[in-house]
Amino acid sequence: MKTTPFTGKHIALGAKMQEFAGYNMPIEYSGIIDEHLTVCNGVGVFDVSHMGEFWVKGPHALDFIQQVTSNNAAVLTPGKVQYTCFPNETGGIVDDLLVYDYAPEKYMLVVNAANIEKDWDWCVSHNAVGAELENASDRMGQLAVQGPKALATLQKLTSLNLSDIPYYHFRVGDFAGVPQVIISNTGYTGAGGFELYFYPEDAGRIWDAVFDAGAEFGIKPAGLGARDTLRLEMGFCLYGNDIDDTTSPLEAGLGWITKFVDGKNFTNRAALEKQKAEGVGRRLVGFEMIDRGIPRHGYELADAEGNGIGHVTSGTMSPTRKIGIGLGYVQTAFSKPGTEIYLVNRGRKLKAQVVKPPFRK
Numbered sequence: 001m002k003t004t005p006f007t008g009k010h011i012a013l014g015a016k017m018q019e020f021a022g023y024n025m026p027i028e029y030s031g032i033i034d035e036h037l038t039v040c041n042g043v044g045v046f047d048v049s050h051m052g053e054f055w056v057k058g059p060h061a062l063d064f065i066q067q068v069t070s071n072n073a074a075v076l077t078p079g080k081v082q083y084t085c086f087p088n089e090t091g092g093i094v095d096d097l098l099v100y101d102y103a104p105e106k107y108m109l110v111v112n113a114a115n116i117e118k119d120w121d122w123c124v125s126h127n128a129v130g131a132e133l134e135n136a137s138d139r140m141g142q143l144a145v146q147g148p149k150a151l152a153t154l155q156k157l158t159s160l161n162l163s164d165i166p167y168y169h170f171r172v173g174d175f176a177g178v179p180q181v182i183i184s185n186t187g188y189t190g191a192g193g194f195e196l197y198f199y200p201e202d203a204g205r206i207w208d209a210v211f212d213a214g215a216e217f218g219i220k221p222a223g224l225g226a227r228d229t230l231r232l233e234m235g236f237c238l239y240g241n242d243i244d245d246t247t248s249p250l251e252a253g254l255g256w257i258t259k260f261v262d263g264k265n266f267t268n269r270a271a272l273e274k275q276k277a278e279g280v281g282r283r284l285v286g287f288e289m290i291d292r293g294i295p296r297h298g299y300e301l302a303d304a305e306g307n308g309i310g311h312v313t314s315g316t317m318s319p320t321r322k323i324g325i326g327l328g329y330v331q332t333a334f335s336k337p338g339t340e341i342y343l344v345n346r347g348r349k350l351k352a353q354v355v356k357p358p359f360r361k
Contacts, residue, residue, distance in 0.1 A: 004049035005141045005203030015223060021113035023050040026223040035226035036319040039191050040360070043149035043214050044222035048195070049203070052116035052137040054109040054123060061105050064131035068123060069099065070249055070266055072259040076101035081168045081186055084257050085249055086122060087267045091275070092245040093252070095119050096237065098186065100170060108182075112239045126267065141203040143196045145210060146222075146230075150193035153214035158183065162194065176209035178202045188227060190234035190358060229316050235286050235327065235357020241297060242284060242313040242327050250275050251329065252284045282310060283335040286357040288325055291350040293343055295326030300344040301352075309334050309341065318359055324352075325359045 001024040010017060015026035026047065028035060038044045056064055065073045071084035080101050086094035095115040100108040111119045120135050127133060145154055155162050157176045160183065165171055170184035175196065182197035198206055211219055228238065237243045237252060249258045250272060260273050289295065295315025303309050315326030326343075334341055337356045342349040 002050070004047055005200040006047040006049060006143075006207060009204075009207060010047065010221070013221060015221070020224055021050055023113065025050060026221070028223040028225045029221050032223070032225035032229060033319045035220060035222035036229050038218065038220045039147045039189055039222060039226065039230055040320060041148065043145065043147040043153050043193070043217050043219045044226070045207075045210060045214075045219065046144040046146065046222050046224075046227055047142075048144050049141045049200075050113035051142055052111040052113060052119065052135070053140045053197070054111065054120065055134040055136055056107040056109060056131050057134070058105055058130070058132040060129040060131045061107055063129040064123075064127055064133075065099060065107060065109075066264050067129065067266055068126050069097075070254075070259065070272075071099075071257040072261050072264060073099055073101075073107075074261075074264070078103050079169050079171065081170060081184060083168075085243075085254060086119065087249065087258075087269075087272065088245055089268050090245075091248050091268060091271055093239075093243050093247060093249060094122050094245065096239055096243060096254075100182070100184070102172075114240060139200065141198050141200045141206075143206065143210065144187050144189075144193065145196065145214075146187045146189040146193035147191045149214065149217035149219075153210065153217060153219060154183070154194055154196075156213040157209050165194075176206050178206060181206070188236060189230040190236070190360060191230065228314075229319055232314050232316055232325065232327070233318055233320060233358060233360040235359065237284070237327075238314060247284075247329075248272065248275060248280065251280045251282055279332065281332055282329045283332050284313070284327060284329055285335050285354045286325070286327055286359065287341060287352045287354050288321075288359065289323055289343065289350065289352050290340075291352070292324075293345060293350040294324045295328070295343055295352075301328050301330055302342045302344050302349060303334065304340065304342065306342070306344075306349060308344075312343070320360050326352075327357075330354075
């Protein structure tokens, strides 16, 4: 298994370790629920160094991004971040990702760990405009410091005014005595906070400084288990569960990152434009359990008569609500909030209701 710059820290702290996307990653430390609530109420730290980073540079950088991603990167200016996806040629999604407008003619793409090789091959094979591409995934460390106390924790370590960084923006500067750290007001938890990007050789220094600064707020390390429950409470998609090579961004509720603007001829645009005009046969929805039960990936969703109408893509017991919550694809007729649907588990029908995420109140 691959390691991150923090693998030794996780093992020393007694984390439950498990393979994820080829990496030896911490699943939990003090427990998923405890870590989840720590992030919601205070501050928690996730090692996300397994994520992939590609640089796109040169005079054709924007042309390339406009060609391979669904969102309109032409609206970006240096210091802004954009959520988007790589559409494939058959109506599905290669991956979802972030685009950082780092400087004129220089962008950073942040992709999912499990898809680094696939995404890199996709970018190289679809670089018809001659952009300069660099896979920097193995030369970058990343921490996600999340929660309402994240800003107060991190502000101790930099002269940059973090309050001046709006959501989905970033700055580059000194942090914990380390130069050129990317400090990004982004995250996957819905609890606020920042993501830090730096060279692997600076990882130990940054980790120690963050935990020292957050000690007064009860800072804790958090694993991938809490990362998953936190993103699910917000209704955020997870690649491989809720979106994949077979799911259209329009089916997945990602029409807002699929921009049919003039001059942007991204992959499979015509087919997706046709789908938008004609409508989709299924939609990704959020749902809450009314009966007692926990939705799990792959469970069938049915109507009141027991007819199959879709399937669960992600589900858990909400740590903050103490009820079962989930995401799943259903026939469009059953996608309106308030619609009663049923979770089928071992032949039992359990009542649920379609709701619009986030589930966290």
